[in-house]
Amino acid sequence: MAVVDAKDLTKFKLEADGSVKRVKTMFRNTIEQGGKFEPEADRYVLYVSLACPWAHRTLIVRALKGLENIIAVVRTTPHMSTNGWPFASVDAFPGADVDPYNNADHVRDLYAKADPNHSGRPSVPVLWDTKHKTIVNNESAEIIRILNTAFNHLLPEKSANLDLFPPNLRDEIDEINAWIYDTINDGVYKSGFAAAQEVYEKAFERVFEGLDRVEAALKGKDYLIGDQLTEADVRLYVTIIRFDVVYHSCFKCNKTTIRDGYPEIHRWLRQLYWNNEAFKSTTNFDHIKHHYWWSLFMINANRIVPVGPIPSIHPLWCDELM
Numbered sequence: 001m002a003v004v005d006a007k008d009l010t011k012f013k014l015e016a017d018g019s020v021k022r023v024k025t026m027f028r029n030t031i032e033q034g035g036k037f038e039p040e041a042d043r044y045v046l047y048v049s050l051a052c053p054w055a056h057r058t059l060i061v062r063a064l065k066g067l068e069n070i071i072a073v074v075r076t077t078p079h080m081s082t083n084g085w086p087f088a089s090v091d092a093f094p095g096a097d098v099d100p101y102n103n104a105d106h107v108r109d110l111y112a113k114a115d116p117n118h119s120g121r122p123s124v125p126v127l128w129d130t131k132h133k134t135i136v137n138n139e140s141a142e143i144i145r146i147l148n149t150a151f152n153h154l155l156p157e158k159s160a161n162l163d164l165f166p167p168n169l170r171d172e173i174d175e176i177n178a179w180i181y182d183t184i185n186d187g188v189y190k191s192g193f194a195a196a197q198e199v200y201e202k203a204f205e206r207v208f209e210g211l212d213r214v215e216a217a218l219k220g221k222d223y224l225i226g227d228q229l230t231e232a233d234v235r236l237y238v239t240i241i242r243f244d245v246v247y248h249s250c251f252k253c254n255k256t257t258i259r260d261g262y263p264e265i266h267r268w269l270r271q272l273y274w275n276n277e278a279f280k281s282t283t284n285f286d287h288i289k290h291h292y293w294w295s296l297f298m299i300n301a302n303r304i305v306p307v308g309p310i311p312s313i314h315p316l317w318c319d320e321l322m
């Protein structure tokens, strides 16, 4: 498929103060019975990068809900470059796919197909409808809520009953999501992409304020809210699992690592990774490291991918190592 003509996707637009703002999401539909997008098996495809934390949220929820046989996944390679995210048809990489549904070479081709006038940055994740041949939604925060409920009638009781956004905890989840997004999920990007010293230092402080607050919230607990897994844990996990491996070094969030500085977060992280297959099976350290160090060549001109840290994640029982 021809690559649409668009600006160089390796270039980020800087604000006047040297900060970078996140891409706008344009497709904000939902999947519901009686709507344009009906919940059906074998109809929807999630286009993801295994490197991307926002896409990672959707992969974890798909796995937690047991939606693997209902919603397909197509994975990009980690090399986001001039044409954006490529598929394996143009950039073979272990763990990446050729796109069997649209024959797209890049994620931008999907956006062009869905809306020929689309002028924003073609981001992942993309929830694609093979029936209407368009994008249903490209906002991960909304996609995970769609996956949480829309397909329940097609699932066995146990999976259908798993609710990551239960009515009695919604206010608490929204509240914690808001400050974790600002200080941590997006905070690490504000630090990493800052093009002015003061902007970087402010973002750096905010990241560690956020982590301090999470450390206190997790004291003696297995989950952020109450005693159950919610979407708040999923949304935090995707940043924390990348922290020691890329954000600490590549994004200059180097006051300390999670493994050395945050014992409660470190315990929570290892428990999710080692005890819950939905977290481990969707985490690919190769894609994560290659993406950040290769794609962001403006902050790593020679595209050398560091070998460490070793290991990428410590074993579950590792306190004796620390």
Ligand SMILES: N[C@@H](CCC(=O)N[C@@H](CS)C(=O)NCC(=O)O)C(=O)O
Pocket (backbone or CB within 6 Å): 009, 022, 023, 025, 051, 052, 053, 054, 055, 084, 121, 122, 123, 124, 125, 138, 139, 140, 141
């Ligand atoms: N709000 C979006 C953000 C997604 C996003 O920023 N994805 C990044 C990858 S980590 C992307 O695809 N960026 C493409 C670009 O900047 O050109 C979401 O959460 O779904």
